[in-house]
Amino acid sequence: MLPMVEARSSPAKQVKFAIYDCLVITMLHAGRDALRKDEPAGKWLSCVALLCQTFSRMRASDDRPLKLLVQPVSQVLRLCLSAEACSDELECAATQV
Numbered sequence: 001m002l003p004m005v006e007a008r009s010s011p012a013k014q015v016k017f018a019i020y021d022c023l024v025i026t027m028l029h030a031g032r033d034a035l036r037k038d039e040p041a042g043k044w045l046s047c048v049a050l051l052c053q054t055f056s057r058m059r060a061s062d063d064r065p066l067k068l069l070v071q072p073v074s075q076v077l078r079l080c081l082s083a084e085a086c087s088d089e090l091e092c093a094a095t096q097v
Contacts, residue, residue, distance in 0.1 A: 032076060045092045048076045052096035 036044045053071040079085070080093035 032079070036079065041088050042084065045088060048080060048089075048092050050095060051076055 013087070018087040032044075032047070035047060051073055055065060055073045058066055058069075060066055077093050077096070085093075
């Protein structure tokens with residue numbers, strides 16, 4: 001489980017959390033094909049939701065979305081909306097958008 005960051009936490013703690021969060025997302029994204037094929041659908045869809053929610057909530061210092069996450073988010077959403085996608089994947093993509 002990822003640690004929660006309170007609004008009152010120091011900037012140094014927020015940066016550490018952001019780095020940790022980005023590392024977790026990078027690892028999940030790198031293994032997305034294997035995760036999608038070999039694991040139960042719940043794990044894959046949880047990773048999709050984590051990636052999308054992180055993109056929507058995490059901001060750079062200038063209050064813009066992290067450009068680093070644009071490509072991974074678009075790739076997982078495309079996978080969830082592909083012709084081979086199951087109904088759970090379609091529903092997850094619709095919920096995240």
